[in-house]
Amino acid sequence: MRVSNLFTVVAVALPVFVTAVAISDTTSRSLSAFGKRDTVSTTLTDIENLVTCAACEALLIVLKVLAHTGNDPFVAVITDICIALGVEDADVCTGAIGLEGPILAHDLREMVIGTRTSELFCLTIFGLCPWPAIEAYAVSMSSKPATTRPAPSGQSPLQVVHISDIHVDLSYEEGASYDCTKNICCRPYTAADAPGNNSYPAGEFGEHTCDSPVTLEESLYAAVESLVPDRSFTIFTGDVVEGAVWLVTDTEVTNDLNDAYTRMKSLGQSYAVVGNHDTSPVNSFPPAAVDTTISSQWAYDTMSTEWSSWIGATAASEADSNFGSYSVLTAEGLRMISVNTNFWYKQNFWLYEETMERDPSSQLAWLASELEAAETAGERVWLMGHMPMGSSDAFHDQSQYFDQIIQRFDATISAIFFGHTHQDEFQLSYSTPAAPSAATANMVSYIAPALTPTSGNPTFRVYSVDPVTFAILDYTVYYANLSSPTYQTSPVWEKLYSVKEAYGSLLSPPITDAAAELTPAFWHNLTVLFENDDAVYQDWYARRGRDYSNATCIGDCKTASICGLRAAQSQYNCGVVTPGVNFKRDEADVASAHSDCEGSAIGLGGRRRRGACAAACGVAG
Numbered sequence: 001m002r003v004s005n006l007f008t009v010v011a012v013a014l015p016v017f018v019t020a021v022a023i024s025d026t027t028s029r030s031l032s033a034f035g036k037r038d039t040v041s042t043t044l045t046d047i048e049n050l051v052t053c054a055a056c057e058a059l060l061i062v063l064k065v066l067a068h069t070g071n072d073p074f075v076a077v078i079t080d081i082c083i084a085l086g087v088e089d090a091d092v093c094t095g096a097i098g099l100e101g102p103i104l105a106h107d108l109r110e111m112v113i114g115t116r117t118s119e120l121f122c123l124t125i126f127g128l129c130p131w132p133a134i135e136a137y138a139v140s141m142s143s144k145p146a147t148t149r150p151a152p153s154g155q156s157p158l159q160v161v162h163i164s165d166i167h168v169d170l171s172y173e174e175g176a177s178y179d180c181t182k183n184i185c186c187r188p189y190t191a192a193d194a195p196g197n198n199s200y201p202a203g204e205f206g207e208h209t210c211d212s213p214v215t216l217e218e219s220l221y222a223a224v225e226s227l228v229p230d231r232s233f234t235i236f237t238g239d240v241v242e243g244a245v246w247l248v249t250d251t252e253v254t255n256d257l258n259d260a261y262t263r264m265k266s267l268g269q270s271y272a273v274v275g276n277h278d279t280s281p282v283n284s285f286p287p288a289a290v291d292t293t294i295s296s297q298w299a300y301d302t303m304s305t306e307w308s309s310w311i312g313a314t315a316a317s318e319a320d321s322n323f324g325s326y327s328v329l330t331a332e333g334l335r336m337i338s339v340n341t342n343f344w345y346k347q348n349f350w351l352y353e354e355t356m357e358r359d360p361s362s363q364l365a366w367l368a369s370e371l372e373a374a375e376t377a378g379e380r381v382w383l384m385g386h387m388p389m390g391s392s393d394a395f396h397d398q399s400q401y402f403d404q405i406i407q408r409f410d411a412t413i414s415a416i417f418f419g420h421t422h423q424d425e426f427q428l429s430y431s432t433p434a435a436p437s438a439a440t441a442n443m444v445s446y447i448a449p450a451l452t453p454t455s456g457n458p459t460f461r462v463y464s465v466d467p468v469t470f471a472i473l474d475y476t477v478y479y480a481n482l483s484s485p486t487y488q489t490s491p492v493w494e495k496l497y498s499v500k501e502a503y504g505s506l507l508s509p510p511i512t513d514a515a516a517e518l519t520p521a522f523w524h525n526l527t528v529l530f531e532n533d534d535a536v537y538q539d540w541y542a543r544r545g546r547d548y549s550n551a552t553c554i555g556d557c558k559t560a561s562i563c564g565l566r567a568a569q570s571q572y573n574c575g576v577v578t579p580g581v582n583f584k585r586d587e588a589d590v591a592s593a594h595s596d597c598e599g600s601a602i603g604l605g606g607r608r609r610r611g612a613c614a615a616a617c618g619v620a621g
């Protein structure tokens, strides 16, 4: 994921608009006048007074009126205000609001103000309401048998590669400026950005302010082939498409998906998931029950067609008819379940239905039934998705329902695999989630770092896997050093660290045997070591950020970060909803607040905000 300009623009423009309406004596005032506020700073001062949930809901009433005038006027008004305020470049305002505006207008037209839908809408867009209590819901499952996780087999391990968030930009141009005002650079947005016309010419293999050029993507695949020739298969946890989200169209996304998956076939057998960027507009995954002419079926069609040579016709057909989710048995005898997590993602604005569904598109029910079948068949399962279910991007409700399924099937699922955050990290599930302990830790979500250089050095992971239990025995992260003087002529991929080498001997008892599993208790004990030995934690924090930045994480940042590792249910991740109107917050403040990325993306927008957010809590830019 990235804190998209699209989202930021809408988030900035909406409160500006509603403030203007709210402070005007009459709503009959011409809408176009709202763009003509005396100064931006006056307007921002007004916005800063909007810091309560009740105020947000009052303002939604006004927005709802505007939405009822139709999508076009809604989009036009919000776009005008965005441009007038100069919160983003005019083309970004027009593109972003043009794409996302109709979805927000749809929500607003149906919305009953004062319900949990409007509270959650205020929480996500404005950071102005607290999380409502979780609505109790029991996922239908048979009762849990007395089985436990199998012990490691001791047999010679398999190697499995994990890549994520490749974000390939087919419009990347070597020599285009890497210093721009937009979310991603290295494109000739203007003549001054064009190759030969700027002082910041992009290198051939990628820049920290840009998504991946194809050269970097190809370099990754070549590195996997040469460094891990004996791999059993590769998993890819989503996000093919680049981050210029105000420009993406169905045609571009289709082309991006076709191009990337065609190249990725050079890796041989692979399994992929649907990322939040892998459609247009970004994050737009309407659930089956929503009545709209906007559909992402074309994206499921494209992905399932591309995936069919890996997963076969039956699973590909399931992916096509089941919103990108599928279940397939690998040649090694492992049950691979790939689930579309976008139906639990709070920035999928289709989910803000008049009455929010507990199980949009029945993905939880489908997952539970697949796991029942796997358990009955005595299969081991790997569960893959894009968004980690403990992150603040996951609705608390669906995160809790999802964890019910994990708790029920913890003896059948070997491990869970996600991407999305761009960071090298993990999240733990517990049978006692409110009181995490080594004894009750029962599942690991392995969150892989990204390829895209926007958020650190390009990376991939290699797991050592028990061939019988499919437990994770170790993993090694490989990286290409963006700061190396030879990076732009030929990136060198090398080992950064392995988990057992880095941490195994520091634990008590030490876990260094190659055949020992990295159990949930191992990872919990590592988080305890982080608390007790700050040097170990800071080393881990640097690796988490793909060893690119020098940032440290201390105090509240560290406390919240460790809390997040111990939370596969997002309600326990210590995220704090902060009013989104933090225009005066400077980067130093943001960097010290791990939880700042919760709630709202209203902020300075663009690169500055993204960098601050990434530094603060690793939510990728």
Ligand SMILES: *[C@@H]1O[C@H](CO)[C@@H](O)[C@H](O)[C@H]1NC(C)=O
Pocket (backbone or CB within 6 Å): 188, 190, 191, 192, 194, 195, 197
């Ligand atoms: C470079 O800038 C000049 C002057 O603005 C412009 O004429 C030219 O087209 C630009 N080059 C490119 C490749 O856009």
Ligand SMILES: *[C@@H]1O[C@H](CO)[C@@H](O)[C@H](O)[C@H]1NC(C)=O
Pocket (backbone or CB within 6 Å): 481, 482, 483, 484, 485, 547
């Ligand atoms: C990457 O290269 C730079 C410049 O040579 C060096 O300072 C840095 O330590 C390297 N990073 C890692 C993780 O080795």
Ligand SMILES: *[C@@H]1O[C@H](CO)[C@@H](O)[C@H](O)[C@H]1NC(C)=O
Pocket (backbone or CB within 6 Å): 438, 507, 508, 509, 511, 519, 521, 522, 525
């Ligand atoms: C975790 O730590 C506890 C004690 O704090 C210890 O008994 C247990 O063996 C450790 N487990 C692992 C897997 O390291």
Ligand SMILES: *[C@@H]1O[C@H](CO)[C@@H](O)[C@H](O)[C@H]1NC(C)=O
Pocket (backbone or CB within 6 Å): 548, 549, 550
């Ligand atoms: C890390 O710190 C060094 C020395 O202060 C500085 O030169 C370098 O630019 C920093 N690197 C990053 C990526 O911030």
